[in-house]
Amino acid sequence: MIKEMELAPKGTEYDFYFGPAHPGSGNFGVKLKIDGEIVVSARADPGYLHRGFEKLMEYRTPIQNAVLSDRLCILEPLNWNLVHAEAVDELMGIEVPERAKYIRVIMAELSRIQSHIIWYGVFSKGTGFDTGFKMAFGYRDYILDLFELITGGRVYPAGYICPGGVRRDFPDNAKMKILKVLDKMNAMIKLEELENPAMNARSKGVGVLRLKDAIRLGVTGPVLRGSGMNVDVRKEEPYEVYDRLDFEVPVRKEGDAYARYWIGIEEMKQSVKIVKQALKDLPDGDVIEASFKKPKLSYKIPEGEVYVRNEISRGEAAIYMVSNGNSTPYRVKVRGPDFLHMIPVLEHLLKGAQIADVPAIYWSLNICPADMDR
Amino acid sequence: MTKKEIKLLDEINNKFKIDGRIQREHRIWVSINVNKLIEICKWLKEKGFVHLSAISVTDWLEKKEYELTYHLWSYDNKMLVTVKTNINRNTPTVESVSPIWGESAQIHERELHELFGVKFKGNKDLLPLFLENWQGPAPFRKDFDWRDYVREKFYDKKNEREKVYYD
Numbered sequence: 001m002i003k004e005m006e007l008a009p010k011g012t013e014y015d016f017y018f019g020p021a022h023p024g025s026g027n028f029g030v031k032l033k034i035d036g037e038i039v040v041s042a043r044a045d046p047g048y049l050h051r052g053f054e055k056l057m058e059y060r061t062p063i064q065n066a067v068l069s070d071r072l073c074i075l076e077p078l079n080w081n082l083v084h085a086e087a088v089d090e091l092m093g094i095e096v097p098e099r100a101k102y103i104r105v106i107m108a109e110l111s112r113i114q115s116h117i118i119w120y121g122v123f124s125k126g127t128g129f130d131t132g133f134k135m136a137f138g139y140r141d142y143i144l145d146l147f148e149l150i151t152g153g154r155v156y157p158a159g160y161i162c163p164g165g166v167r168r169d170f171p172d173n174a175k176m177k178i179l180k181v182l183d184k185m186n187a188m189i190k191l192e193e194l195e196n197p198a199m200n201a202r203s204k205g206v207g208v209l210r211l212k213d214a215i216r217l218g219v220t221g222p223v224l225r226g227s228g229m230n231v232d233v234r235k236e237e238p239y240e241v242y243d244r245l246d247f248e249v250p251v252r253k254e255g256d257a258y259a260r261y262w263i264g265i266e267e268m269k270q271s272v273k274i275v276k277q278a279l280k281d282l283p284d285g286d287v288i289e290a291s292f293k294k295p296k297l298s299y300k301i302p303e304g305e306v307y308v309r310n311e312i313s314r315g316e317a318a319i320y321m322v323s324n325g326n327s328t329p330y331r332v333k334v335r336g337p338d339f340l341h342m343i344p345v346l347e348h349l350l351k352g353a354q355i356a357d358v359p360a361i362y363w364s365l366n367i368c369p370a371d372m373d374r
Numbered sequence: 375m376t377k378k379e380i381k382l383l384d385e386i387n388n389k390f391k392i393d394g395r396i397q398r399e400h401r402i403w404v405s406i407n408v409n410k411l412i413e414i415c416k417w418l419k420e421k422g423f424v425h426l427s428a429i430s431v432t433d434w435l436e437k438k439e440y441e442l443t444y445h446l447w448s449y450d451n452k453m454l455v456t457v458k459t460n461i462n463r464n465t466p467t468v469e470s471v472s473p474i475w476g477e478s479a480q481i482h483e484r485e486l487h488e489l490f491g492v493k494f495k496g497n498k499d500l501l502p503l504f505l506e507n508w509q510g511p512a513p514f515r516k517d518f519d520w521r522d523y524v525r526e527k528f529y530d531k532k533n534e535r536e537k538v539y540y541d
Contacts, residue, residue, distance in 0.1 A: 046504060217478055
């Protein structure tokens, strides 16, 4: 991990390279300047996963882009599917069937649960609690099995949530299996709530993010809620059927790594609640809009522009799509929450931190290099 | 469409003498001359639009213009105002909004500087972000085709197996 170690004249300052091959750090590096035990300054070094999605999408039709949008974030492809599908729906003026809306919400919330489980897993790993990491990835697999049953892909659903609705209906046994998996998730949540002293000691009071700084740095989602602001796109401008569902937004005031970890657990509880309600209310009917039922060679996207915001497990995700009337979008701008969490926020939090706190801060932000680099 | 959107649009009309558009609930679009950009941004920030959701550039090749869009969200009013402004495509220079929104604006501008070559006056840190040792033109411009570049740079026409990429 140490790329170069230069001794400053003083003899105590040196450069330290955290990543990009660190287990769990993802394809991302931070250049740290360290004086003794204290991080003097941090400089994010992104770009290892830059694939240029915004440009790739300009060459492809919405149906192809639906598959491409999986890859925006490895850890929560279904949520990104939903953002992309909603942008195309709004541009083309498609009325999504009621059943499809409920299925979209169920899949997005299941995806949020598994993403939060990974968060808990890598955070445990970063703070030296290996059992938590292994339990998390074990329990996450139950949800991946569900995804395989419903979408056909364990991690990548291959554009299951597509413009017009969803690709196919739930199989007959899906409802029963989802309920069973939710019971398993309750077991996982109980495990997460067992506070172990080592993790508390490593997360309480570490990486404190004040609300004033958080807003200036462009923080959204669970990290902002951990700093004491009650915001959630699902409540602010409800999309799909979130306005009909009853759930709460957990908020903590402390702004430290422990608060963010706690928000993750509470959000999982709320997601379980949402999935149960949506399953109960799930109406019958079509799952895809009539004109999308049979594949056509090309769809013309009407001229216009939209900005669609969603709450994904990491924060605010948005797509700005411009069309000039062709079958491919003219410009797509993807706004990922981690673009801000991993560059300005991380640099801000690491400055002045202890070197031993670097992993705890890093993983408490629920990071995903894929959606930062795009 | 609710009252608060109409009210805000009226205020913008009175203050800056420009027309806006209400797309739907929570969404307002306004276009403004680049000279007045900083003025409207400062005014909107004071109105409660503290969250800069994104900055984007659209490259209109035929009009020879870059269209800059600033997506601003207000936590109090629950509205998204998109401020649009046009600049020349060949010499894209614009005043930075980083003194207004701080680091979040700074990092968005740094990205756009790399991908579109827009110069943001007043932004202190515009070093390359994603690309390493990139010498060519700004890669997200419409007149730069990645596929041609990859064909020329990485494939060999004489190679039997790579011939297909040239058909």
